[in-house]
Amino acid sequence: MPTLETGQRYKTCCGKTICSGCVYAPVYDDQGNEVDNEKCAFCRVPTPYTDEEAIEREKKRLEADDPIAIQKQGYYYTEGILGLSRDRVKALELWHRSAELGYAKAYCDIGTVHYNGEGVVVDKKKGQHYYEQAAMMGDVQARYNLGCMEGMAGNTERALNII
Numbered sequence: 001m002p003t004l005e006t007g008q009r010y011k012t013c014c015g016k017t018i019c020s021g022c023v024y025a026p027v028y029d030d031q032g033n034e035v036d037n038e039k040c041a042f043c044r045v046p047t048p049y050t051d052e053e054a055i056e057r058e059k060k061r062l063e064a065d066d067p068i069a070i071q072k073q074g075y076y077y078t079e080g081i082l083g084l085s086r087d088r089v090k091a092l093e094l095w096h097r098s099a100e101l102g103y104a105k106a107y108c109d110i111g112t113v114h115y116n117g118e119g120v121v122v123d124k125k126k127g128q129h130y131y132e133q134a135a136m137m138g139d140v141q142a143r144y145n146l147g148c149m150e151g152m153a154g155n156t157e158r159a160l161n162i163i
Helices: 051-063 067-079 089-102 106-117 124-136 140-152 154-163
Strands: 008-011 016-019
Touching: 008 067, 051 067, 067 089, 067 106, 089 106, 106 124, 106 140, 124 140, 140 154
Parallel strands: none
Antiparallel strands: 008 016
């Protein structure tokens, strides 16, 4: 699977993540017949066409305590999309919940909020702590951010080892 968000798509129907390229690949049924490509490759549920359908599926995933769905909901609150108002406090709450459920990207998001002071007081040390948590869980973006921080501090050798 690709490691960055751009290389993968989250399916709200079943809570699985699929490669962006595979989203467009032909889907076959049990007998080897090609089926409608507008269905999920995992559960064969049709792709939602409206924001309302997408929001409804997201709510079901939230109720199931799906950490990826919870993290994405936090992102929606940060950006004020899918009919949600911009609420960074709510986003941070959701990211903490997602992180507690074991999703590394949520730790990275929390680190970014604290490091840049987005809706909270700038706290670079706290931001670095959350980046480290995410990096230890395998988040590539957090590891890159830590490498950049070391590079800006003049620790070039350490930065190269991190990245």
